[in-house]
Amino acid sequence: MKIVLQDLTKRYPNRNRKIKEEVVAVDRFNFEIPDGELIGLLGPSGCGKSTTLNMICGLEKPTEGRIFFGEDDVTDLPPENRGVGMVFQSYALYPHLTVRQNIRFPLENLKGDKKLSNTEMDQRADEAAKLVQIDQLMDRKPSELSGGQQQRVSIARALVKMPRVLLLDEPLSNLDARLRLQTREEIRRIQRETGITTVFVTHDQEEAMSISDGIVVMASGVVQQIGKPQDVYDDPVNLFVAKFLGTPAINVFAGEVKGGHLFINGEDVLPVGSVPDAPVTVGIRPEGFVLQDDGPFTVDLVRVEVMGRDTSVVSTHPSLEGATVRSIISAENKIDPKAKQVHFALKSAKVLLFNKETEERIRF
Amino acid sequence: MKQSKWKPWLYLLPAFIFLGIFMVYPLIDVFVYSFEEGYNSASQTFFGTGPYNYRYVLRDPYFLQAVKNTFLIVVITVPVSTGLALLISVGLNSIKPLKELFQTIYFLPYVTNTLAVGLVFMILFQKTPYTDGFVNLIIKWFGGSSIDFIDGPYWAKMFVMCFYTIWVVMPFKVLILTSALASVNPVYYNAAKVDGTSKLRIFTRITLPMISPMLFYLIITGFIGAFKAYSDEVAIFGTDLNAAGMNTIVGYVYDMLYGDSGGYPSYAAAAAIILFAIVLTITCVNLLVSRKNTTYA
Numbered sequence: 012m013k014i015v016l017q018d019l020t021k022r023y024p025n026r027n028r029k030i031k032e033e034v035v036a037v038d039r040f041n042f043e044i045p046d047g048e049l050i051g052l053l054g055p056s057g058c059g060k061s062t063t064l065n066m067i068c069g070l071e072k073p074t075e076g077r078i079f080f081g082e083d084d085v086t087d088l089p090p091e092n093r094g095v096g097m098v099f100q101s102y103a104l105y106p107h108l109t110v111r112q113n114i115r116f117p118l119e120n121l122k123g124d125k126k127l128s129n130t131e132m133d134q135r136a137d138e139a140a141k142l143v144q145i146d147q148l149m150d151r152k153p154s155e156l157s158g159g160q161q162q163r164v165s166i167a168r169a170l171v172k173m174p175r176v177l178l179l180d181e182p183l184s185n186l187d188a189r190l191r192l193q194t195r196e197e198i199r200r201i202q203r204e205t206g207i208t209t210v211f212v213t214h215d216q217e218e219a220m221s222i223s224d225g226i227v228v229m230a231s232g233v234v235q236q237i238g239k240p241q242d243v244y245d246d247p248v249n250l251f252v253a254k255f256l257g258t259p260a261i262n263v264f265a266g267e268v269k270g271g272h273l274f275i276n277g278e279d280v281l282p283v284g285s286v287p288d289a290p291v292t293v294g295i296r297p298e299g300f301v302l303q304d305d306g307p308f309t310v311d312l313v314r315v316e317v318m319g320r321d322t323s324v325v326s327t328h329p330s331l332e333g334a335t336v337r338s339i340i341s342a343e344n345k346i347d348p349k350a351k352q353v354h355f356a357l358k359s360a361k362v363l364l365f366n367k368e369t370e371e372r373i374r375f
Numbered sequence: 376m377k378q379s380k381w382k383p384w385l386y387l388l389p390a391f392i393f394l395g396i397f398m399v400y401p402l403i404d405v406f407v408y409s410f411e412e413g414y415n416s417a418s419q420t421f422f423g424t425g426p427y428n429y430r431y432v433l434r435d436p437y438f439l440q441a442v443k444n445t446f447l448i449v450v451i452t453v454p455v456s457t458g459l460a461l462l463i464s465v466g467l468n469s470i471k472p473l474k475e476l477f478q479t480i481y482f483l484p485y486v487t488n489t490l491a492v493g494l495v496f497m498i499l500f501q502k503t504p505y506t507d508g509f510v511n512l513i514i515k516w517f518g519g520s521s522i523d524f525i526d527g528p529y530w531a532k533m534f535v536m537c538f539y540t541i542w543v544v545m546p547f548k549v550l551i552l553t554s555a556l557a558s559v560n561p562v563y564y565n566a567a568k569v570d571g572t573s574k575l576r577i578f579t580r581i582t583l584p585m586i587s588p589m590l591f592y593l594i595i596t597g598f599i600g601a602f603k604a605y606s607d608e609v610a611i612f613g614t615d616l617n618a619a620g621m622n623t624i625v626g627y628v629y630d631m632l633y634g635d636s637g638g639y640p641s642y643a644a645a646a647a648i649i650l651f652a653i654v655l656t657i658t659c660v661n662l663l664v665s666r667k668n669t670t671y672a
Contacts, residue, residue, distance in 0.1 A: 068569060069569070070565055070568065070569070089568075090568055090569045090571075091568065091569065091570065091571025091572075092571075095569060096569075097565075097566070097569045099562050099565070099566060101560075101562055103560075103562040103563055103565070103566035105563060105566075105580075105581060105584075106585075107584040107585070107587075116567075116570060116572075116580075117570035117571070119576075120570055120571045120572050120573070120576065121571075168570075172570070
């Protein structure tokens with residue numbers, strides 16, 4: 012089931028009643044989610060990603076715009092008639108019911124010709140439980156489960172009614188680091204097995220990049236960029252997206268383009284072709300540095316962090332916006348930790364230029 | 376660190392002393408009195424020991440009437456007041472405008488003096504040579520004949536009594552239940568909504584279990600409070616409750632001690648012990664039932 016969002020907009024009245032101006036939570040969101048894909052809505056808190064999810068779910072009504080599931084306009088339908096399964100951030104498992112009762116709960120609501128017999132309901136609950144591998148825990152109460160298990164139960168509860176669309180709100184934020192890794196693979200596997208179009212919300216870019224077919228980066232209610240995770244990472248449209256994706260984060264410098272060359276701190280670091288002369292903001296990904304004795308880019312070394320496979324070079328630079336430059340180089344390169352300065356050459360694909368005022372990307 | 380064994384007991388000592396002097400000792404004393412026949416508190420003498428006091432009390436028609444009245448009040452007011460309070464709280468919880476105003480109005484009886492409320496009820500219900508009372512005016516307006524609620528038939532008096540008791544005990548229950556309802560995490564309602572749960576099912580399967588600890592607390596304290604009813608009866612029917620036929624067990628105990636026919640501490644003690652046994656039994660049953668049906672999340 013593909014999902015189409017058409018000019019989706021949500022405005023709230025201002026909390027301060029004296030101010031008449033409305034707060035725009037989501038501003039004209041246009042997007043078509045292809046059938047069977049896993050899409051991550053990504054952005055800092057307050058960017059409107061949860062509001063978007065709630066509008067797709069039906070818990071919130073859009074101020075403007077339409078939502079389509081396939082060819083059906085579901086904008087005015089209540090959540091129960093949309094065929095959505097929702098996994099809440101806090102899981103929202105009913106504490107007084109057992110795992111089985113929790114998973115069966117949506118089925119017990121079915122009316123009319125959709126009504127199921129008791130054995131059918133148990134069968135469906137068992138299938139859903141098996142899919143998320145909690146079939147041994149059916150008679151426990153949620154309080155007797157670990158966070159990861161609770162998460163699985165809530166996914167099973169969302170899947171048991173065979174929804175057309177699965178929605179997950181910050182599905183991993185309540186789990187510890189190790190479980191998070193495991194659970195996100197699990198979500199990917201379940202999504203692949205069921206083939207349900209899935210939208211999830213996260214503020215963790217690593218989480219979104221690692222499992223999504225596509226990501227949507229949002230900031231203050233406005234969609235910044237939509238695309239495959241790698242494409243958005245390699246080719247961000249503006250400084251915000253470039254900064255938001257990637258760990259360690261991109262290093263940002265003040266620079267200047269003069270005569271087809273990029274200068275940072277007076278050093279000619281890279282030829283940039285036909286970019287017109289102007290001061291620019293330069294983003295360099297940590298993996299964009301190549302250790303080279305006569306390299307044009309000079310940094311003042313702070314320390315070298317050896318991480319086994321890679322080496323992380325922490326340094327300072329006079330034109331840097333931020334505290335330190337972080338460069339990741341292969342561990343085969345040997346750096347004298349006592350050296351004062353280190354010289355790098357730059358990989359041109361990892362160097363991104365942005366307009367100093369608009370922060371829009373300048374391609375070269 | 377070494378923990379000393381006597382220190383915690385030292386901290387608890389003040390509480391133990393007070394509870395011992397003002398609760399445990401009197402309780403034992405009452406128990407002893409109840410088996411001492413013809414105890415005289417002035418001369419501190421009695422004829423003998425035995426179950427005679429209990430036999431007397433249990434055969435006293437005034438006591439039997441008091442037990443009947445008390446049980447009727449308990450059986451009627453506890454479910455009705457709790458049910459009504461639940462209804463009102465759910466209503467209060469689902470309205471937004473003027474919510475605080477309504478909450479205040481519903482809480483007013485709680486801060487109003489019992490005797491003042493009793494007086495108002497007298498004015499509403501009492502029939503005097505000069506006026507039939509407000510309620511009777513309404514009854515007549517609808518074509519009924521007037522009834523004397525204060526000095527009239529037993530059922531009319533019991534009706535006023537229960538009405539009054541419900542009116543007095545409900546505010547506290549509304550207060551507790553509104554805060555219990557407000558403390559249910561709205562995410563459960565959202566989850567239920569997404570799953571297409573009907574309003575009634577949300578209430579019975581989610582809301583009620585979630586507030587069940589508070590509900591049982593109110594039922595248990597409601598039972599205990601209703602069994603101890605006395606001042607409300609005095610507020611409406613005056614101090615001679617036996618004559619009005621509206622006495623309660625606590626009222627009987629008081630009458631046996633200080634009433635016009637009083638001066639029998641042994642009988643009073645026996646009646647008090649019987650009340651204690653009843654309340655203890657019912658509370659234990661309550662706790663057993665609630666343990667099976669309550670979820671503490």
